[in-house]
Amino acid sequence: MTPELLALSARADEALARALPDESQPPVELHRAMRYAVLGGGKRLRPLLVYATGHAFGAPLGRLDSSAAAVEIIHAYSLVHDDLPAMDDDNIRRGRPTCHIVFGEAMAILAGDALQALAFEVLANDFMLAAEPASHLVMLRTLAGACGSHGMAGGQAFDLAAVGKVLSASELERMHVHKTGALIRASVRLGALAAGCNDARTLAALETYGHSIGLAFQIRDDLLDIEADTTQLGKTAGKDVAANKPTYPAILGIEASRSELTRLTMTALDAIEPLANATALRDLARFVAERAS
Template identity: 65%
Template structure:
């Protein structure tokens, strides 16, 4: 199994972790021909059709920085990617962002229809919690399992992705302030990135100070990832970035370049990267994978 092209910019250690995450996802998803087969086909299409795997990588990298490489990490990595895949399926629906291209392929609802895409997203979200609860209960103490489930649930809900998407829909055609834009993306994109780092740290038994430092890192990386996304929406080509370039601007959605300009967006991106790297500086060489992911989020080409 080879790492997909979306993450080709990453080094060998992270590429190996992508393979590990892909294998965990393959094990966790229902077999394609198991009834109801069309639903399972749609779920597998949404998850296994490529992707950066940034969130699973953050799970692994956070735990590795704290000296842990437990098999429990595979369940957490799988769970956060299933949640991410579900969110993309629903975001692409006509009632949401109405997009026909994702990861260089037709979106799930284009291939399987809207109803089946909605069900696939619902099932992926449920499966994420099932895998996390089942696998963690066998390996970790109950308090840690509850903390992990709480972190993932919070990232999905009204204070996380769902709330961010609601703010995004309400913002179409409006001129947001930079603070409003960053809050929206801290929910829509950043919440799951923060949860990914938190899950890895919880598995590693991080103390409160370390959790706080890693959360500052993850908050900055989550915003940096979105700033870079908005820059790519202006500068990128659909064939390279794997989704429809220029779509946000055409839809009247507020972006960092539309609010503060392209040059200031690049400056904000550099500032956020510095904040992330400063937060994990006390980890020294142990944080090398987290450092690489911060640079990747800020400099990726797709």
């Protein structure tokens, strides 16, 4: 990552630490599990997208902190639940034991539930956004839509139903547009809305950008699953293949997947080409396509 993105990632960590309940407050074990799930590293892609988009429209960083924290808290909750035995059944996340391994399944479920609620509380309580209630409401609706049956949860349902099946390329794309892409697109949109951008054409261009890097992120993830090891990834390598899950390399082939990754990255970059202050957004698109973990 560039120095600018690393600085924004550090800012996101600070916003998250402030937003989370102190682990000395009861219920102590629940708060410990919540902080463990959120503060244990990660790329912070989603908050970075909030900051980068908001910056492109001149928003002060303080106006973007709550949206950045909210999307990462939602992402962390989804990982806690995805790792559970009833879902993806994984023991490693971000290079350390998953939340349910450390705190038990019941506490991990509660931590995920509490994190989802906290994300909306953080966004709803932002006094800087409250001065514009109509826009604030649209932001809350945007986050909610990214989480539900037409967003991330729906994508996970598609994923569970697809295990052991052969999907078409369009069916695979539909799954990941929901599971991975919905929150990524919401992150971009939240950054724009927080900055006061309400131009329909600009928001449509940002939607294209978010859609493209969301799918690019998943293709890169699928390629890394077969090309990298567990230490490099910070999670179990080869798990998708072992679980007989449909992936881009399995359906398109490795070389075609790489070509599609390049095409999506160029589409994302083209979409934001008219924006004057989009350096960070361009850097993030390239990071998504080239990341090694």
